[in-house]
Each structure stands twice: as C-alpha cells, then as structure tokens.
Amino acid sequence: xxxxxxxxxxxxxxxxxxxxxxxxxxxxxxxxxxxxxxxxxxxxxxxxxxxxxxxxxxxxxxxxxxxxxxxxxxxxxxxxxxxxxxxxxxxxxxxxxxxxxxxxxxxxxxxxxxxxxxxxxxxxxxxxxxxxxxxxxxxxxxxxxxxxxxxxxxxxxxxxxxxxxxxxxxxxxxxxxxxxxxxxxxxxxxxxxxxxxxxxxxxxxxxxxxxxxxxxxxxxxxxxxxxxxxxxxxxxxxxxxxxxxxxxxxxxxxxxxxxx
Amino acid sequence: xxxxxxxxxxxxxxxxxxxxxxxxxxxxxxxxxxxxxxxxxxxxxxxxxxxxxxxxxxxxxxxxxxxxxxxxxxxxxxxxxxxxxxxxxxxxxxxxxxxxxxxxxxxxxxxxxxxxxxxxxxxxxxxxxxxxxxxxxxxxxxxxxxxxxxxxxxxxxxxxxxxxxxxxxxxxxxxxxxxxxxxxxxxxxxxxxxxxxxxxxxxxxxxxxxxxxxxxxxxxxxxxxxxxxxxxxxxxxxxxxxxxxxxxxxxxxxxxxxxx
Amino acid sequence: xxxxxxxxxxxxxxxxxxxxxxxxxxxxxxxxxxxxxxxxxxxxxxxxxxxxxxxxxxxxxxxxxxxxxxxxxxxxxxxxxxxxxxxxxxxxxxxxxxxxxxxxxxxxxxxxxxxxxxxxxxxxxxxxxxxxxxxxxxxxxxxxxxxxxxxxxxxxxxxxxxxxxxxxxxxxxxxxxxxxxxxxxxxxxxxxxxxxxxxxxxxxxxxxxxxxxxxxxxxxxxxxxxxxxxxxxxxxxxxxxxxxxxxxxxxxxxxxxxxx
Numbered sequence: 001x002x003x004x005x006x007x008x009x010x011x012x013x014x015x016x017x018x019x020x021x022x023x024x025x026x027x028x029x030x031x032x033x034x035x036x037x038x039x040x041x042x043x044x045x046x047x048x049x050x051x052x053x054x055x056x057x058x059x060x061x062x063x064x065x066x067x068x069x070x071x072x073x074x075x076x077x078x079x080x081x082x083x084x085x086x087x088x089x090x091x092x093x094x095x096x097x098x099x100x101x102x103x104x105x106x107x108x109x110x111x112x113x114x115x116x117x118x119x120x121x122x123x124x125x126x127x128x129x130x131x132x133x134x135x136x137x138x139x140x141x142x143x144x145x146x147x148x149x150x151x152x153x154x155x156x157x158x159x160x161x162x163x164x165x166x167x168x169x170x171x172x173x174x175x176x177x178x179x180x181x182x183x184x185x186x187x188x189x190x191x192x193x194x195x196x197x198x199x200x201x202x203x204x205x206x207x208x209x210x211x212x213x214x215x216x217x218x219x220x221x222x223x224x225x226x227x228x229x230x231x232x233x234x235x236x237x238x239x240x241x242x243x244x245x246x247x248x249x250x251x252x253x254x255x256x257x258x259x260x
Numbered sequence: 261x262x263x264x265x266x267x268x269x270x271x272x273x274x275x276x277x278x279x280x281x282x283x284x285x286x287x288x289x290x291x292x293x294x295x296x297x298x299x300x301x302x303x304x305x306x307x308x309x310x311x312x313x314x315x316x317x318x319x320x321x322x323x324x325x326x327x328x329x330x331x332x333x334x335x336x337x338x339x340x341x342x343x344x345x346x347x348x349x350x351x352x353x354x355x356x357x358x359x360x361x362x363x364x365x366x367x368x369x370x371x372x373x374x375x376x377x378x379x380x381x382x383x384x385x386x387x388x389x390x391x392x393x394x395x396x397x398x399x400x401x402x403x404x405x406x407x408x409x410x411x412x413x414x415x416x417x418x419x420x421x422x423x424x425x426x427x428x429x430x431x432x433x434x435x436x437x438x439x440x441x442x443x444x445x446x447x448x449x450x451x452x453x454x455x456x457x458x459x460x461x462x463x464x465x466x467x468x469x470x471x472x473x474x475x476x477x478x479x480x481x482x483x484x485x486x487x488x489x490x491x492x493x494x495x496x497x498x499x500x501x502x503x504x505x506x507x508x509x510x511x512x513x514x515x516x517x518x519x520x
Numbered sequence: 521x522x523x524x525x526x527x528x529x530x531x532x533x534x535x536x537x538x539x540x541x542x543x544x545x546x547x548x549x550x551x552x553x554x555x556x557x558x559x560x561x562x563x564x565x566x567x568x569x570x571x572x573x574x575x576x577x578x579x580x581x582x583x584x585x586x587x588x589x590x591x592x593x594x595x596x597x598x599x600x601x602x603x604x605x606x607x608x609x610x611x612x613x614x615x616x617x618x619x620x621x622x623x624x625x626x627x628x629x630x631x632x633x634x635x636x637x638x639x640x641x642x643x644x645x646x647x648x649x650x651x652x653x654x655x656x657x658x659x660x661x662x663x664x665x666x667x668x669x670x671x672x673x674x675x676x677x678x679x680x681x682x683x684x685x686x687x688x689x690x691x692x693x694x695x696x697x698x699x700x701x702x703x704x705x706x707x708x709x710x711x712x713x714x715x716x717x718x719x720x721x722x723x724x725x726x727x728x729x730x731x732x733x734x735x736x737x738x739x740x741x742x743x744x745x746x747x748x749x750x751x752x753x754x755x756x757x758x759x760x761x762x763x764x765x766x767x768x769x770x771x772x773x774x775x776x777x778x779x780x
Contacts, residue, residue, distance in 0.1 A: 074435040081410035081438065098436065109445045109455070110403070112410075116436040143630075150601035150632075175594040176618065176636040178601065185629045195629070334695040341670035341698065358696065369705045369715070370663075372670075376696040 002030050002066055002092045005059035009088035009103060011221075011244060013079045018218035018239070018247060019048050020072040022211075027121050031065045034245065038126065046211045047126065047234070047250040056244035058087075064094050069121035078114045092118075128250070133228040133236075135162045136198040139182065141225040141239065143195075145216035147180050152209040154178045157254055161204035162197060162229065171209070192223035203229050205253040212237075215249040262290050262326055262352045265319035269348035269363060271481075271504060273339045278478035278499070278507055279308050280332040282471075287381050291325045294505065298386065306471045307386065307494070307510040316504035318347075324354050329381035338374045352378075388510070393488040393496075395422045396458040399442065401485040401499065403455075405476035407440050412469040414438045417514055421464035422457060422489065431469070452483035463489050465513040472497075475509040522550050522586055522612045525579035529608035529623060531741075531764060533599045538738035538759070538767055539568050540592040542731075547641050551585045554765065558646065566731045567646065567754070567770040576764035578607075584614050589641035598634045612638075648770070653748040653756075655682045656718040659702065661745040661759065663715075665736035667700050672729040674698045677774055681724035682717060682749065691729070712743035723749050725773040732757075735769040 006012055019026070022041035026048075029036045034054040040047055054060040078101050082088060086103040102113045147169050151158050155173035162168075166183045187193045218239045219225075228236040234250040241247060266272055279286070282301035286308075289296045294314040300307055314320040338361050342348060346363040362373040407429050411418050415433035422428075426443045447453045478499040479485075488496040494510040501507060526532055539546070542561035546568075549556045554574040560567055574580040598621050602608060606623040622633045667689050671678050675693035682688075686703045707713045738759040739745075748756040754770040761767060 071435075077413045077435060078438075080413065081440075107445075109443045110440065112438065112440040114414075114436060114438045153597045153600065154634075175591075175597060176634060178598075178632065178634045180601075180630065180632040183629045185627075331695075337673045337695060338698075340673065341700075367705075369703045370700065372698065372700040374674075374696060374698045 001061060001063045001094060003059065003061045003089065004030075004035070004054075004057050005087065005089045006244075007058045007087045009079070009082045009086045010084055011241065012088060013082060014218075014220045015050065015052075015241065015247060016072065016076055016079055018221060019050070020076050021214045021217050022046065022048055022249075023072055025069065025071045025119060025121060027123055028068045028070065029065070030062050030068065032062050034060070040124075040126075041211070041214075045208070045251070046214075047128075049128070049248040049250070050245070051247075052241070052245040056241075059089075066092065066094065067123070068092060068099055069119035070099070070116065071119060074116055078116060081112060081114065083110075131228075131230055131233050132200070133233075134199070134201045134203040134230045135228075137162060137167050137195070137227040137229075138197075138224050139167070139195045139227070140193055141216075141219045141222055143182070144225045144227075145219045148209065148212045148216055151178050151180065152213055156209055157206050158209055158212060159204055159206045160227070160229065160235075161202070162199065163202045164197070164199055167195070167197065194224075203231060205229055205231070205235065207235060207251055207253060211249075211251050215251075218247055218249075221247060261321060261323050261354060263319065263321045263349065264290075264295070264314075264317050265347065265349045266504075267318045267347050269339070269342045269346045270344055271501065272348060273342060274478075274480045275310065275312075275501065275507060276332065276336055276339055278481060279310065280336055281474045281477050282306065282308055282509075283332055285329065285331045285379060285381060287383050288328045288330065289325070290322050290328065292322050294320070300384075300386075301471070301474075305468070305511070306474075307388075309388070309508040309510070310505070311507075312501070312505040316501075319349075326352065326354065327383070328352060328359055329379035330359070330376065331379060334376055338376060341372060341374065343370075391488075391490055391493050392460070393493075394460045394463040394490045395488075397422060397427050397455070397487040397489075398457075398484050399427070399455045399487070400453055401476075401479045401482055403442070404485045404487075405479045408469065408472045408476055411438050411440065412473055416469055417466050418469055418472060419464055419466045420487070420489065420495075421462070422459065423462045424457070424459055427455070427457065454484075463491060465489055465491070465495065467495060467511055467513060471509075471511050475511075478507055478509075481507060521581060521583045521614060523579065523581045523609065524550075524555070524574075524577050525607065525609045526764075527578045527607050529599070529602045529606045530604055531761060532608060533602060534738075534740045535570065535572075535761065535767060536592065536596055536599055538741060539570065540596050541734045541737050542566065542568055542769075543592055545589065545591045545639060545641055547643050548588045548590065549585070550582050550588065552582050554580070560644075560646075561731070561734075565728070565771070566734075567648075569648070569768040569770070571765040571767075572761070573765050576761075579609075586612065586614065587643070588612060588619055589639035590619070590636065591639060594636055598636060601632060601634065603630075651748075651750055651753050652720070653753075654719070654721045654723040654750045655748075657682060657687050657715070657747040657749075658717075658744050659687070659715045659747070660713055661736075661739045661742055663702070664745045664747075665739045668729065668732045668736055671698050671700065672733055676729055677726050678729055678732060679724055679726045680747070680749065680755075681722070682719065683722045684717070684719055687715070687717065714744075723751060725749055725751070725755065727755060727771055727773060731769075731771050735771075738767055738769075741767060 035052040037050040082103045089102045092099045100115045151171035155171040159170045169180045215237045222239040226238040234252045237249040239247045295312040297310040342363045349362045352359045411431035414431040419430045429440045475497045482499040486498040494512045497509040499507045555572040557570040602623045609622045612619045671691035675691040679690040689700045735757045742759040746758040754772045757769040759767045
C-alpha cells in the first residue's frame with residue numbers, strides 16, 4: 001500500500017509543469033524516504049532529478065518500494081482537474097497497475113478521484129558523482145528565466161561567465177551580440193532578490209538555450225535558483241521546493257569550436 | 261414597427277456568445293410577449309430555446325408579429341462594437357428586410373448604429389412536451405462548466421448520476437477514469453454557491469461532452485444552472501437571464517452500448 | 521560620436537511597436553537637433569514621420585550627422601530585452617557599422633548591452649508641403665483605435681465625415697452598414713477625454729481600414745490623437761510623444777467610385 005497526501009496540490013502541479021516539457025513519461029520511485037524521479041530528457045541531452053522527502057508530505061505511507069511509470073501528458077490532464085486550494089491524495093496498491101489521485105476541495109463539498117493506468121518503463125539509474133564546483137550562483141529565478149528568454153533571441157547558445165564581481169550571460173548571432181551583467185548584491189530585507197556568488201575560481205561555460213529555457217519552466221516553484229558550474233562538468237540548475245525537496249536539472253557544457 | 265430597448269446591452273451580448281457556438285443562423289420571433297428563439301443546433305442533435313419577456317426590456321413595442329432571420333456571426337460582429345455600458349435599441353419596420361441596432365454610451369457622447377440585412381430561414385417549430393422530471397439539480401454554473409471541461413479530457417461522454425446524497429459526474433477513456441462528486445449543500449448566505457437536489461427517483465444518464473461544453477458558454481449569464489433529468493427524456497440545461505427570461509438547452513441521453 | 525540617453529526606455533519601445541507593423545527597416549537620421557525618421561510603408565501607400573527632439577533626451581550628443589539603417593524586427597528583439605523601468609543609452613562611433621544599446625535597471629544591479637549591425641538603405645526624402653486643413657479633430661486615441669477596429673469588421677474602407685456638430689465614421693459591406701457618431705465635448709477636468717473640432721469647412725473622406733488600423737498601434741504613446749483632413753490631401757494622424765516629439769502618419773484618401 002502506497003499513500004501520499006499533500007494539502008497543497010498546486011505544488012505537485014508546478015513540479016509537473018516544470019518537467020513535462022522535457023519528459024514524455026517518467027518513473028516515480030516511491031520508498032519510505034519519499035518520491036524520487038531521475039530521467040534523461042527525450043533527446044538524451046539533459047538530466048532531470050526530482051526528490052520529494054516523505055516528511056514533507058502531510059501523510060506518507062509506503063509499505064513496499066514501488067516504481068510507478070506514468071505518461072506525463074496524462075498526468076498533466078489529471079492535475080489540470082485540481083482546484084487551486086485542493087488537497088491531493090495519491091494511492092496505489094502493492095503490485096497494482098493503476099494509481100489513484102483524489103482531490104478534495106477546502107470545504108469538502110467536492111471530491112474528485114482519477115484512476116490512471118501505470119506503464120512499464122525501461123529504467124537506467126545514473127550515478128551522479130559529487131562534484132566540487134568552481135562557482136555557485138544564487139539569483140532570483142524570475143531574473144534567470146528572463147535573461148535566458150531574452151538572449152535566446154540572439155543565438156542558440158549562451159555563455160555564462162562568473163567572476164568575483166558578478167555573473168555575465170552572453171549570446172551572439174546574425175543580429176548582433178548581447179550581454180547581460182548582474183552584480184553581486186545582497187538584499188538582507190528581501191533575501192529572494194539577492195544575487196550571491198560563491199567562487200573558487202572564475203569560469204566561463206557555454207550552454208544550449210533550448211534546454212536552459214526548458215529548465216526555467218520550474219520558476220514558479222521557487223524564488224531563487226542555484227547554478228553550480230565547473231569546467232568539463234555538467235551545470236546544475238536547482239530549484240528548492242519549499243519544505244518538500246528539490247528539482248535539479250543537469251546540462252553538459254558545449255565544447256566551443258574555437259577550442260579545437 | 262418593432263422596437264426593443266435594453267439599458268444593459270451586455271446581457272444580449274452574453275446571450276449571443278452562449279448560442280453562436282451551436283447556431284450559425286437563427287430566427288428571432290417577436291411578438292407583444294417578447295422575443296423567442298427556438299432552433300436545433302447545426303448538427304441537429306441539441307435544441308436551443310431562448311425566451312426574453314417583453315416586460316424585461318426597458319422599452320418594448322411590437323405592433324405586428326415578425327420573424328427576423330439573422331446570421332449569428334454577423335450579429336456577433338455588430339455586438340462586438342458595443343461598449344460594456346452601452347444601451348442598445350433594436351428597430352425594424354413591418355415587412356422590412358433589415359434590422360437596426362443602435363448603441364448609446366452612458367454619457368450620450370457616442371452613438372453608433374448598425375443596419376444588418378435579414379435572412380429568410382426555414383422554420384420548424386418543435387413542440388416541447390411538459391415532462392415530470394426524476395430529478396432537478398441546481399448548482400453553481402461555473403462549477404458545472406469546470407467539471408464538464410475537466411472530464412471532457414478523459415472521454416467523449418459524461419455520465420451524470422443523481423441520488424439523494426449528491427450528484428456524480430463520471431468519464432472514462434484511454435487514460436483512465438474520472439469521477440467528480442458534489443454533495444448537496446445549502447449556503448443560505450451565498451445562495452448562488454448552493455448545490456440543491458430535488459429528487460423523485462435516482463437517475464444516471466449519459467451525454468455527449470461536446471454539447472455539454474457548448475451549453476456552458478452560457479455561464480456568464482447566470483450564477484446558477486438548473487439540470488432537469490429523466491430516463492428516456494432529453495436533459496434540460498437552463499440558465500436564468502436575470503429579469504429578462506431564460507435560455508434552455510435540450511440534449512437527448514446516449515443509449516449505453518452495454519444496455520443492448 | 522553619437523550618444524543619446526533616455527531614462528524611460530519604454531517610450532522608445534512604444535515608438536518601435538507603433539511603426540514596425542508598417543516598416544520592415546528604416547533609416548534613423550541623427551543630427552544635433554535630434555533623431556528623425558521618414559519612410560513610406562513597405563507597400564508604398566502611407567508615410568511614417570517620426571521626430572524626436574534632442575532636448576527631449578536626458579543626454580544627447582551628435583558630433584557629426586549620421587544615418588543609421590536598421591532592421592526593425594531585430595531592433596524590436598533588442599528592445600524586448602529591456603525592463604519597464606530601464607534607462608537606455610544608444611551609442612555609435614562616426615562611420616561605424618554597428619550601434620550599441622545599453623539598458624540599465626533602476627538599481628544599477630543589472631546592465632545589458634546589445635550591439636546590432638547597421639544596414640545601408642536607399643533613402644528618398646520626401647518633401648511634405650505645409651497644408652491648410654479644412655478640419656482638425658482631436659479625440660481620445662483609445663476611442664479612435666476602438667472605432668477603426670470595430671468598423672473594419674464591416675468593410676475595407678472607412679468614411680470620416682466632419683461637421684461643426686461632430687465627427688462620423690462609417691463603413692459598409694456585405695453584412696450591412698455601420699456609423700459611429702461622436703459629439704464635440706470638452707471635458708475640462710479630463711482634457712484627454714475631450715473631442716474637439718477645429719473646422720474651416722465640412723469634409724468627408726474615405727480611407728483604407730488596413731492602414732488606419734496600423735496607425736493605431738501608436739495608441740500607447742499618447743492619450744489624444746490629432747486627425748487633420750482636407751479634400752485631395754493626405755490625412756495626417758498625429759500622436760504627440762510627451763516631451764520628446766511626435767509620430768505622424770500620412771494616408772491619401774481613396775477616390776470614391778461613385779464620384780467618377
């Protein structure tokens with residue numbers, strides 16, 4: 001028997017919105033620790049890693065580890081039926097081939113339940129090695145989304161360069177070139193508006209706009225985003241999910257042609 | 261001479277928005293009692309019945325019964341030109357082949373008039389027999405629209421089942437199944453949020469989502485919708501138009517295959 | 521060296537939005553007096569004339585007259601990257617083949633610069649003769665946009681007729697005919713809501729909807745629009761750009777067929 005209850009169903013809906021651009025289907029691994037998901041995007045370039053801790057749920061019971069393969073388009077349709085203030089309860093029997101989502105309105109006068117078929121998906125668990133990063137940038141997630149969207153108009157790649165002074169995003173293409181520079185600013189009153197840089201050594205890496213743009217679909221989950229960078233190592237873009245866990249995206253840097 | 265004046269032109273605009281999905285053209289029957297419209301939708305499955313009482317208008321004069329055939333797309337364009345607070349006056353001469361709509365702004369500093377050609381439409385007046393219904397459900401019109409939209413994602417039909425305890429809407433398809441249950445709740449402070457059930461005997465009938473969805477285009481007309489159901493008789497979906505009349509939609513239940 | 525600074529970058533963005541419907545590319549002529557642009561639209565029917573005075577800028581320096589040919593789609597992409605409260609600085613070297621736009625946020629913690637390639641465009645300077653107009657109408661720019669949009673549904677042309685009493689806009693087509701009449705009203709408290717008419721003699725002229733609709737893209741620039749009309753002379757549609765200059769559109773009247 002698996003049962004997980006979340007008073008705020010919209011959190012799970014935002015997680016779905018954040019990953020369904022990259023993944024058509026995915027396996028949710030449930031254990032007494034919580035729910036994990038790890039999968040390459042459908043073009044096998046970036047990696048999505050979701051971790052929801054069991055003690056972040058309002059109720060969590062998992063008698064036996066189980067893996068639930070789901071079509072994320074279908075799951076999106078189910079969560080589209082949830083109200084903004086609904087409570088959601090996920091349930092599955094051991095060895096079941098369906099999962100049930102029950103949504104309850106605040107006043108309990110509307111109860112909806114959706115039973116969805118599970119899928120058998122091939123799984124490849126990828127070990128993600130611990131890395132010492134050259135620099136870790138924390139910045140407002142909305143600002144990150146805006147910059148990536150703006151610079152995507154100019155080229156297919158964005159260079160992220162980080163020094164002690166600040167972080168610079170650059171793109172170039174047929175129209176011309178664009179650079180956006182953010183200074184390190186600590187706003188003690190509004191922590192979520194701060195740009196903070198933890199720097200071991202300066203770094204400048206190039207990434208494909210398309211994937212960075214997909215990652216920013218997670219913006220509604222968190223006020224801040226954390227970018228961890230190191231030469232020859234995938235960028236980690238991390239969004240904290242308040243009280244529940246985190247969603248991370250991994251993307252290998254592009255090898256610049258002029259480096260050949 | 262026909263002349264009808266409505267201080268709040270937006271009411272008529274909402275009526276139009278509610279029916280132009282189902283009807284391309286329609287005959288408006290004008291008499292001293294008011295304006296009636298009765299027509300099958302263009303695929304001849306559902307029936308639309310509109311009744312606007314003469315004493316609901318701010319001015320109403322109809323010397324001689326007349327039938328005005330109108331293209332509803334054209335009529336929609338005319339009403340798109342009206343301001344939210346405009347007064348509308350409809351006018352037609354006896355035996356005329358045009359109708360005029362005049363819109364006046366609150367401050368009278370803007371006056372628009374639109375003359376539209378009338379059409380000769382075949383008319384078939386359908387007698388609608390009085391029926392004793394097994395159950396009559398009143399519920400918030402927004403909630404009804406939301407449930408129909410949500411469940412339409414799962415299948416082409418929706419089963420509406422009603423018992424003393426409440427009403428259940430169900431759909432199923434490739435993705436899985438969905439059920440939405442509403443309890444009977446009387447909210448004396450907010451009458452318009454109540455779900456009330458007047459039950460003679462329990463009933464469960466199946467309807468095509470497509471038409472139910474079209475009916476919900478009338479949602480802006482009224483806070484509540486009334487569903488009247490009885491075995492082997494068309495469902496009646498009724499929206500009251502405050503102080504002016506009502507708009508009703510009729511839809512025959514589907515014969516379930518497993519009943520053969 | 522050319523350098524022009526505008527604390528409110530959104531003004532320039534609105535100018536761009538107003539002209540990029542009509543012009544794919546354009547030459548900006550810079551001199552110590554300011555920035556001028558004059559160009560026929562791409563179908564060579566209407567004329568756009570923009571005048572931004574040097575003393576309306578927060579900083580303006582132009583050592584040597586220069587003409588900067590720009591692709592307006594690319595320029596639109598650059599300005600899409602500006603924040604609502606950003607300051608913009610345009611810079612170009614003498615004889616340069618690029619121009620730079622720098623956007624600075626209010627708090628100076630975000631600085632973006634975009635370098636765009638310039639183009640060589642054929643230029644034809646058209647002399648616009650001074651005209652004595654038969655009538656000059658000032659009216660709310662939003663009302664003008666609304667009327668043009670509404671009547672465009674009915675036909676390809678709009679007749680603008682002006683007498684002492686007011687101004688009338690008319691259109692006709694397959695659906696029927698439409699007339700919108702505005703009375704002259706002076707609102708001393710809300711100057712921007714007034715309709716004022718300065719009339720030498722009554723005039724009625726016909727114009728193509730398509731171009732009038734394009735001109736109304738300038739609506740966000742100004743609360744009022746000024747229409748200057750005279751028989752056999754192009755209509756002038758003028759939007760003041762507060763403290764900075766003006767944007768004018770010229771459109772020749774259609775010769776009515778029934779006048780042949």
